[in-house]
Amino acid sequence: MHIPDGFIDGKTAVVTAVISAVGVGFALRQVRRELPPRRVPLLGLAAAFLFAAQMVNFPVAGGTSGHLVGGTLVAALLGPSAAVVVVTTVLIVQCFLFQDGGVMALGADVFNMAILNSVIGYMIYRMVCHWLTGIRGRVTAIAFAAWCATVLAAICCAGQLAWSGTIPWSVAFPAMATVHMFIGVGEGLISALVFLAVYRARPDLITETTLTDQPQRLGELVRYGLLVTLGVAVFVAPFACSWPDGLDSVADKFGFSHKMAPLLPAPAPNYQVPGIHWAVGATAMAGAAGSLIVFVLALLMGRWLVPKPKDL
Amino acid sequence: MNTAIEITNLKYSYHDGTEALRGVSFRVAPGECVALLGPNGSGKSTLLLHLNGILPEKLSGDGTVKILGEPVTPKNLETIRRQVGLVFQDPDDQLFCPTVQEDVAFGPQQLGLGDAEGAARGQKALVQVGLAGFGRRATHHLSHGEKRRVCLAGVLACEPAILVLDEPTSDLDPRGRREFKALLRQIPATKLIATHDLELVVELCSRAIVLDRGSVVADGPMFELLNDEKLMLEHGLERPHILRHQHPH
Amino acid sequence: MSVHLVNHHHGQPDSLVHRLPAALKLSVALVIIVATVLTPIQWLAWFVGVAGLLVLTMLLSRLPLFFVFRRLLVLSPFVLGVVLVNAFQPAGRDKWLAVAIKSVLCLLTVILVSNTTPFSQILRVLKSIRVPALLITTIALMHRYLFVLMDEAERMRRARASRTFTRGRRFHWRALATVVGQLFIRASERAERIYDAMCARGWK
Numbered sequence: 001m002h003i004p005d006g007f008i009d010g011k012t013a014v015v016t017a018v019i020s021a022v023g024v025g026f027a028l029r030q031v032r033r034e035l036p037p038r039r040v041p042l043l044g045l046a047a048a049f050l051f052a053a054q055m056v057n058f059p060v061a062g063g064t065s066g067h068l069v070g071g072t073l074v075a076a077l078l079g080p081s082a083a084v085v086v087v088t089t090v091l092i093v094q095c096f097l098f099q100d101g102g103v104m105a106l107g108a109d110v111f112n113m114a115i116l117n118s119v120i121g122y123m124i125y126r127m128v129c130h131w132l133t134g135i136r137g138r139v140t141a142i143a144f145a146a147w148c149a150t151v152l153a154a155i156c157c158a159g160q161l162a163w164s165g166t167i168p169w170s171v172a173f174p175a176m177a178t179v180h181m182f183i184g185v186g187e188g189l190i191s192a193l194v195f196l197a198v199y200r201a202r203p204d205l206i207t208e209t210t211l212t213d214q215p216q217r218l219g220e221l222v223r224y225g226l227l228v229t230l231g232v233a234v235f236v237a238p239f240a241c242s243w244p245d246g247l248d249s250v251a252d253k254f255g256f257s258h259k260m261a262p263l264l265p266a267p268a269p270n271y272q273v274p275g276i277h278w279a280v281g282a283t284a285m286a287g288a289a290g291s292l293i294v295f296v297l298a299l300l301m302g303r304w305l306v307p308k309p310k311d312l
Numbered sequence: 313m314n315t316a317i318e319i320t321n322l323k324y325s326y327h328d329g330t331e332a333l334r335g336v337s338f339r340v341a342p343g344e345c346v347a348l349l350g351p352n353g354s355g356k357s358t359l360l361l362h363l364n365g366i367l368p369e370k371l372s373g374d375g376t377v378k379i380l381g382e383p384v385t386p387k388n389l390e391t392i393r394r395q396v397g398l399v400f401q402d403p404d405d406q407l408f409c410p411t412v413q414e415d416v417a418f419g420p421q422q423l424g425l426g427d428a429e430g431a432a433r434g435q436k437a438l439v440q441v442g443l444a445g446f447g448r449r450a451t452h453h454l455s456h457g458e459k460r461r462v463c464l465a466g467v468l469a470c471e472p473a474i475l476v477l478d479e480p481t482s483d484l485d486p487r488g489r490r491e492f493k494a495l496l497r498q499i500p501a502t503k504l505i506a507t508h509d510l511e512l513v514v515e516l517c518s519r520a521i522v523l524d525r526g527s528v529v530a531d532g533p534m535f536e537l538l539n540d541e542k543l544m545l546e547h548g549l550e551r552p553h554i555l556r557h558q559h560p561h
Numbered sequence: 562m563s564v565h566l567v568n569h570h571h572g573q574p575d576s577l578v579h580r581l582p583a584a585l586k587l588s589v590a591l592v593i594i595v596a597t598v599l600t601p602i603q604w605l606a607w608f609v610g611v612a613g614l615l616v617l618t619m620l621l622s623r624l625p626l627f628f629v630f631r632r633l634l635v636l637s638p639f640v641l642g643v644v645l646v647n648a649f650q651p652a653g654r655d656k657w658l659a660v661a662i663k664s665v666l667c668l669l670t671v672i673l674v675s676n677t678t679p680f681s682q683i684l685r686v687l688k689s690i691r692v693p694a695l696l697i698t699t700i701a702l703m704h705r706y707l708f709v710l711m712d713e714a715e716r717m718r719r720a721r722a723s724r725t726f727t728r729g730r731r732f733h734w735r736a737l738a739t740v741v742g743q744l745f746i747r748a749s750e751r752a753e754r755i756y757d758a759m760c761a762r763g764w765k
Contacts, residue, residue, distance in 0.1 A: 414681070
């Protein structure tokens, strides 16, 4: 999902850069406040770990392979702010050292993969852990959260591409969302398996504090939530507002959404790619159904991986 | 001062309760070169980490460690670490800066010397270990032997009175080992070396301490200890071949 | 393991371009990238000019052309996607041409800068523009231990593979996940040892 330079335009680059700078700045402050000095090198090592782990290919059917992106995993292991810092670091090194992802696109990549992915992933993880307790619950939670985070990040990426006029929303959204619904399964599975492996061998290394406390955590999440909502509102809402209208013409859709978001410049004219205009609605429904299916799968996986809990 | 290192009845247990050190006591005189021997898991590394206050995590009072007459306390850690240079077992753990010159200058700079002075000390230490032109090299590109020498330089740059080394020649090829031993021989500081390299012990050390399962089981002149075949075998070591044809110095 | 992706070219010792100050290279690169993205495709002169400058720099830098070309190829699936989508549009040709040309030029710029500038110098420039210290340290440590961890991952993977006799994919996933889990554990333990090593040399 690393966006190359030239695929997003100036305004998108600036807006994402500003939002991301705020988000990362906030994450750094949180980390400085929470993380004991002993754990500071862990951020850098976790980033190196994520990169090295991404090189491990998990074979999937037909010669393709999946690999871990890891934002949600790191958030579950080290906390959401640490995850933001870690993934941002990975993206910066990937950009400057391996030329993976554009320089101007860094703002967008950081927003999608470091902030949105980690924060939403973490929120969903915590929510599910709240309902399903014990390690089994955690496994289910992380699998489901990682899937959701992957799909949502992809949707946001599609929004940025559409906002830049590179690819119309009616193509970008279905394409990115459906592909990542499949990729997300791998991500969820790997995240859960790795989390479980770490938990079994060295539970003390999971520095993400217990799920009980933290009004501070709530405050932190609220602030991230606002930032994420802003980003989503800018990049996704103008388009998302349109598809429930079904077969209305594209121009009408943009007239409508323009009223809803008067402060935003109108996105580039959306093309009517032949036969694809229903894809947006279909994708949205698939997404909703998909999340339900994935949740059930995650539950089953939790049961299978973690034998009947004795205590906890 | 007649003791550089004085350890009295030192005890330490890991988080899970296993006892790592059970009442260790010994002394090292200034200028001595002492070998710390023992099978894997005997507690050597754990012991060494007590010499500059990294362990115990909470200074409790299970035994005392005195460096140059001063007990190690949370308040004087800075002074202790100025005097005790610890070279870690895995050079990758110690070489954390991007370039060689940054890494060797790290110690002096942390100890309060300015950037320029720190760099100068670092450069001097690099010359001392025979890596004069290596300043700009990236640390992750060095060979294993070079990494070990840079680690030594980084510690020497702090000009410590006491040098503590944890398995300094493991993983080195024969030439690397020879070069490293030659370097160590030239350093006048008090030395405590935990090692499996018995040839190094014979060549450099006058005294040996054997640690097994957290206790000192032998402490005496190197030649005598290493020649005691029964003692060596009993504690997971062996009598080095080199001694079979040597005379005591 | 696809190590070729990681192929950062460090064989080439020197050239005029290598010796230029990092700050200069990075600022020029940034200007080129931003200007290229913002310039409308119709102003062909700009793109031709930039392309010329980049090709000249590439030749001066003595980087192997094949290496550069291979790194540029990474863009092909993205560009292909955009081409396909926009091929059927009225104003499509301008669009995909713009994306293709801009992305290639920008990527070429980054390839040239990153392969002629040691990473430690890039970090120093970032520090000078007031990027927060915690982030700089994290980036520095990631870069330092990247290759160490990748080596560990490869060794563990090979050791695992040597003991894998079943072809079952299910077991394979769990085995790989254990490897990755172990990698995290080792990374965490190493992080603690690094902290100890930093303290040992006076870090506060």
